[in-house]
Amino acid sequence: MLEEAALGPRGGPPEVMAGQLHHLSRLGELPNVTLWVLPAQAKVSDWYLPETAFSIYRFADPDDPDAVAVEALAADLILTEEAMLARYVRVFDWLREAALSPDASLAWITEAATALGPPPDVGAVPLPPSSTPPVQRRRRTQQRSS
Numbered sequence: 001m002l003e004e005a006a007l008g009p010r011g012g013p014p015e016v017m018a019g020q021l022h023h024l025s026r027l028g029e030l031p032n033v034t035l036w037v038l039p040a041q042a043k044v045s046d047w048y049l050p051e052t053a054f055s056i057y058r059f060a061d062p063d064d065p066d067a068v069a070v071e072a073l074a075a076d077l078i079l080t081e082e083a084m085l086a087r088y089v090r091v092f093d094w095l096r097e098a099a100l101s102p103d104a105s106l107a108w109i110t111e112a113a114t115a116l117g118p119p120p121d122v123g124a125v126p127l128p129p130s131s132t133p134p135v136q137r138r139r140r141t142q143q144r145s146s
Helices: 014-028 082-098 102-116
Strands: 054-057 067-070 077-079
Touching (some): 014 102, 067 082, 077 082
């Protein structure tokens, strides 16, 4: 989920934004990537405005708990409590409902990238194969002997 403001001219110098938007456009073509653009004029739920950015993480390994990372100025907050996770999932659902569809979002990103011109010639970074998701590894805690 990307806010339109982050993808616009205030997001960085034109040559940087061109490179980032072209890269996002390529990533958006992958079958395991879904992009949503939240237009500046979008109404989220009943005029809800998230106070901070957050990310929701779900892992393939059932022993890895779902988590929400809330971005703050000095440190990030990691939440794993079910009730708090549910609140962030609800807000994400509101944001997704207000955003452009994935197809319209990819078209928006591609059009914005094209309008800025070709990406800077920094050497194409190949995209990883997307047929299988990366394996999540849990941290193993060592048991202390008494």
